[in-house]
Amino acid sequence: MQKSRLHSSRFRRFLRSLYTYKGLLLMMLPAIVFFAVFRYAPMYGVTVAFKDFKVKKGILGSPWADPATKYFIRMFNNPSFMRAFRNTLAISILKIVFTFPAPIIFAIMLNEVRNSAFKKTIQTVTYLPHFMSWIVVAGLMRVLLSPVDGVINDIIAAFGGTKIRFLMEPKWFRPLVVLSSLWKNVGWGSIVYLAALTGIDPQLYEAADIDGASGMQKILNVTLPCIFPTISIMFILRIGDIMSGGFDQIVNLYNSLTYSVGDILDTYAYRVGLVDFDYSLSTALSLFKNVIGLIMVLITNYVTKKLGQEGVY
Amino acid sequence: MSRNMNRIRQSPASRVLHVINAGILLFLAVIMLYPMWDAVIVSISPAAYASRGGLKLWPAGGISLSAYEYVLSTNSVRIGYRNTIFRTVVGTSISMVMYFMAAYPLSKKVLPLRRFWSLYFLIPMFFSGGLIPEYLLVKSLGLLDNLWAYVLPCLMGTYNLLIVRNFISAIPDSLEESARVDGANFFVILFRIIIPLSLPVLATVALWVAVGHWNAWFDAQIYCRNKQLITLSKYLRETLITARDACSDSVSGAEAVVSRSVEGASIIVAIAPILCVYPFAQRYFVKGVMVGSVKG
Incomplete structure (x- = not known):
């Protein structure tokens, strides 16, 4: 009561x-x-x-698949799916290995620059590629890497090498994906670390100077430990995003010759769904990707909290 | 003070290191710029020179603007420009109004069910229906082959909403209270205090949203087949990527459908507005990253 x-x-x-x-x-x-x-x-x-989705019947009207997991069974039995899954992980891991440390190194190098006009200019120039779409970047790459009139192949030829059809060779695909990510994002990615670097107490450097530390020793023993919290947060965030290999980038760089190493889950789901119009299979693919992605995010957020950092979300 | 001391103490070895460091940074900056410079040179070179190859530091064989004349007189570029400007201006305006209207109440502790609403806006950040469900939704709303398909589905994102909300939360409540004591009503407080104070974050998010619209292409690819609805980036994709893939699959990859200078000019025409705005807007873009790093 x-x-x-x-x-x-x-x-x-x-x-x-x-x-x-x-x-x-x-x-x-x-x-x-x-x-x-x-x-x-x-x-x-x-x-x-x-469901056995029929366009005319709509989502509600389409009959349930029998068994309900029919499209997941088809998916797991499909060699293209396994290939896309492997490629997604491989490209993601390659990107983490190479493009994760680069902005940190770049920020530390920028931080060493004393001349502020020079520093500003470098920042302005290196942030710029972030604002280009992947279509533009892929277009620029096609111009630069062309076996006919591209400058890279001209340089190779000038040194007596044979011209390479970069965008058609599977062995060059992943290196190009990593390099173009570096080109586009190294500058922009350094902003977060530069902010962390400006927060370091200058007295720490003075103390290191008095102890006779060299420039390199100061970086290893003062700079890196001070920005380590930022680095670990960014790393965890990046791991949480492991299931996306970068749709916009891949879809504008790959072609049927490089599917074997470049086709990722997102691009495969796109082709299955909106090129071949197999809606149910494509949705199953996206769902698989999203659920794994969600689990990764939840795990990484949990780890962040365990490490004593404020959770990201 | 500490900087000067550093400079006095600098040993010859560390001076050499600084020079090497600056050299590497300069080299990186050149690598960042060269591809775009290359496109500029190619676009203003006569066709015969444009496809000659080699390092292009300066236009050889004179300057020709015929590629630009060709590109700017192409129908799909003109229509594309119009549609891209439409989606950028209209989309960004509506987005900003909606972001502000949602972020302000969310920043208020007195908002009924505040935790629920926060969660409501947060969940879509972690889970989405995926490609096909979104496509079917747009289709069932009758937005296929409709200009609004570029605007409506991407009006808001959780991340930007959180950034605006966090910024507004940091505005002290006492400002509002003292204005209320002075007799200001809700709208006066909103338009004379809150909006002017949140302009920095609104400008930052507006720039991000605008660049997003300018560069977006996938919605144009899947939602609209009508030639009248082409966007600039879809034109760019057709010229630079689809056309090249089509011919590289069939023949040797040597023959291009459009000339190099047209490709270069297309790229420049498409990114020119960004290049023009970027130097002035850069600090706003950067400021937003800092704001974003403060979570709450």
Whole structure:
């Protein structure tokens, strides 16, 4: 009795707060509707992966697949899927190994520069590629790497080498993916570390100077330990993103000759779904990718909290 | 102070290291710039010189603007420009209004069900329906072959919303309270205090959203087949990538469908607005990364 009255008074207070702050709620309404329609409604659409989807019948009207996991069984038995899964992991890991440390090194190098005009210029130039789309970057690469009139092949030829058809050779695909990621993101990625570097107490460097530390020793014993928290957070975030190999980049760089090493889950799901119109299989692929991705994010967030850092989310 | 002391103490060895460091950075900057410079040179060279190859530091054989004339007179470029400007201007404007209208209430502790709403906006960051469900949704809303397919599905993202909300949360409540004591109503507070104070973060997010619209191509690829709805980046993809792949699959890859100078000019025409805005807007872009690194 007592409890229910308490409850009802709390409920009434809640209703009154709804009324008092209806302005705030009304303000949020467009965003609430947007998220309901364009973010939550497609989540229901994942049921397509468990149905024999017919365009004419729609999602609700299409019959359930028999068995419900029919498309997942097809997926796991499909060599193209296994290939895409392997490629996704391989490209992601290659990118982490090479493009993760690069912005850190770059930030430390920039931080050593004393002339601020020079530093500013380098920053402006190296941040620029971040704003180019992958279509532009891929287009530039095609011009530079062309076996006919590309400057890279001209340099190879000038040193007596034979010209390479870079974008058609499977063995060059992954190196090019890594190099182009470096080109596009090394500058932009360094911003976070530069911010961390400016936060280091200069007294630490003075103390190191008094102890007679060389420039390299200062970097190893003062700089790196001071920015280590930032590095570990960024690393964990990157690991959480391991299932995306970079759709925009890959889809603009690969072609049928390089599918064997370049086709990732996202590009494969795209071709299955919107080129071959196998909606159910494509949805199953996306769902598989998203669930693994979600698990990775949850694990990495848990690890961040365990390490004593504030959780990322 | 400490900088000067460093300079006095600099040994010859460390001076050499600094020179090497600056040299490497300069080399990197050149590598960053050269591809774009190459495209510029190719675009203003006469066709015969453009496909001659070699390092292109300066236009050889005179300057020819015929590639630009060709590109700018191409129908799909003109239509593409119009559509891209439409989606960038309209999309960014609506997005910013919606971001602000959602972020302000979310920053208020008195908002009923605040935790629920935060979660509501957060979940889509971790899980999405994926390609096909989104495509089917756009289709069922009748947005296929419709200009609004470029604007509506990408109006808001969780990450940007969080950035705006965090920034507004940092505005002290006392400002609002003192204005209210002075008799300011809700709208006066909003337009005279909150919006002016959150302009830095709104500018940053607006720039990000605008660049996103300018570069977006995948929605144009999958939602719209009508030639009247082509966007600049889809034109660019067709010219630079699809056309080249088509011929490299069939013949030797040597024959290009369009000339090198047209390719170069297309790239420059497409990225020119970004190149023009970038030097002035750079600090806003960068500031946003810093804001984003403060989570809450």
